[in-house]
Amino acid sequence: MDSFDVVIIGAGAAGLFCAGVAGQLGLSVLLIDHAPKLAEKVRIAGGGRCNFTNRELDPRAPHKHFLGENPHFCRSALSRYTAQDFIDLVRRHGIPFHEKHKGQLFGDRSSEDFIRMLLAECDAGGVVRWQPASVQAVRQAAERWELDTDRGTVQSARLVVATGGLSIPQIGASDFGLRLARQFGHRVIDPRPALVPLTFDGEAWQPYAQLAGLALPVRVETGDKKQRMAFDEDLLFTHRGLSGPAILQISSYWRPGTPLRLDLAPSENLGAELLQAKARSKRLVANELASHVPARLADAWVQQDASWQRPVNEASDKALVALATRLSQWELVPTGSEGWRKAEVMAGGVDTRELGSQSMESRRHPGLHFIGEVVDVTGWLGGYNFQWAWSSAWACAQAMAAARA
Template sequence: MQDFDLVVVGAGAAGLFCAGIAGQRGLRVLLSDHAPRLAEKIRISGGGRCNFTNRDVGPANFLSENPAFCRSALARYSSQDFIALVQKHGITFHEKHKGQLFCDDSSERIIQMLLRECELGQVERRQPCTVHELRTAAGGFELETSSGPLRSRRVVVATGGLSIPKIGASDWGLRLAKRFDHAIVEPRPALVPLTFDTQVWAPFAELSGLSLPVAVSVGQGKTRARFLEDLLFTHRGLSGPAMLQISSYWREGQELELDLRPDADLAALLKAAKQSSKRLLGNELAEHLPSRLAQTWLARLAIAPNRPMPECKDKDLQTLAQHLKAWRLLPDGTEGWRKAEVMRGGVDTRELNSQNMESKRVPGLHFIGEVVDVTGWLGGYNFQWAWASAAACARAMEPSGAG
């Protein structure tokens, strides 16, 4: 039976990074994963260019039942720290919308960087390798795996969430946590398109492919969330960054509110046009919204699009503007795990040590990355949580015999 200081289960972003740091600290590390290819979520992220972090990261960019938990790790390993590592490896990158950083070429550069860090730490890697059983034992843990029995002083669970099952998502980490009596915050799809009742959506289904900037909000008071992002119409509902962001906050039965022209007082614009323009209403509205969307809304409100602006009633213009500035709609669900970018929920962080991600129930057992109940916004935040939680975990470990 082989002995290790640390076995990391899961060779995604968090697992690779944790293994590399721990190995370079002098620990004998084994990194295992049940899938034949490692880091598939990195590989497909950002359209194949990996939105690996965001320049501006803070606790406010994350959701959790225990919101303060992420503060320590994020403060001790910042986006600037990861950017420095990327630059050290000669990876060129660029900034897009709202601080999002992407590789100039391929996501594969980030994967190769993480593998190089593991090589520097002499990390042993087994893949595919399934962990059939993990149990506590004197001095740590015993593992029964498809490549044979193992012993380890510590085990890190970095198995990710349930999103995108076709690339190997697994509930192994959640099942393990439950077996060791950890509470689980109910997992649900996040950063996912929202869907609507077929009949309700019928007038808008024909707009599939249309995109525009909007403000979207959900909730009331302190629980209200609001984002200014692009919206994308689909055959089944709404997608695009606006919907992905708000989906993490939305709960079944809640209405969304959409402002289709968030940068303007639409009522004032239409009333001003009534005084100064001889355009038809449909043409005037198309100056402020995509033409197909304008026509759909006029038909929905039974307002004639061919009415000259001077003949429009103020109350009709006011009503039209109110609907477009505060469109209330009730989703009937989401596109589910197959389209979700991440999982919300996971291992309850109230049962983990925020300094090193160690279980308060089982000494030597750690949980990092997406399997933990910390979920970031769209835009590189979830990768930064992977790096930060992995660093907090690995930096707290000492090789056997140290001290």
């Protein structure tokens, strides 16, 4: 029977990185993945350019950019292996990159650069890779892990679960990690799609469906006074609802049945502007409005009420204020989301209260580790999820090597 110090299931971002670090620290590592293609989520990430980390990540205040039932859990790993550490690695591999919006770092060329880098790190650590290979059963026998795979049974001192989240099942996502966690007595926080477009009832959405493709900067909010969350980002109208960074970000915090509040002209005092226009202009309300929001939005918006379909000087103050209020305090209740097919990540996952934050090791079964997205740590859009994959993988590899030394 093949025997290794460590078997890692899942050769995505976290699994590949953990394998390379552990191998270079002297552990014998087998990395298993069932997908025919390697690291598909890294490949498609960031529109094919991989938004690999974020300079604004503050490991001392992880709750700013991460959610989960225990938001402080990720502090240790994120502060021991930081965004700068990963940037240094990317530089050592000569991969050119640039900073975009809000600290987001992207490769200049293609995500393939990052996959090649992760593979080179695995090669440097002598990692053995089985892919595609599937794991049929996992059991613990005499303090070792035994896995039945389609290439035979394999044994290891440590087992690392890096099978990621449930989003985009067509490229290899599975609930294997969550099932395995439950098999070994771990609690799983209900998984739900996050960083996902939101949808609305077909008929009620009809007036806005014509706006599909329109993007504009907005402020979006959800939650009550106690737990309010807001983002200032771009919104995108789609045929079925809303998307764009503003919606993806808020979707991670939104709870079904609750409303979103949108300000479609966040940098304007729209009411005052329209009242001033009334005093000096005879243009249609829609045309005045188009000085403050995109013309397509202005046109669609005034269709909603006859009192807005006239020259601005003939509109009542009340109607103009109502128009401004409706645009700046638009409240709407999504009927759902585009689901796992379109979600960038999974919120929920293996409960962190049963894992060591320095080692990612199970408190129930020593020698069993969970890293990356399968854990109940979810980052904002913008490179935070990859940084969690790198940091949790690194912490796990260090702990495994220290335990063997």
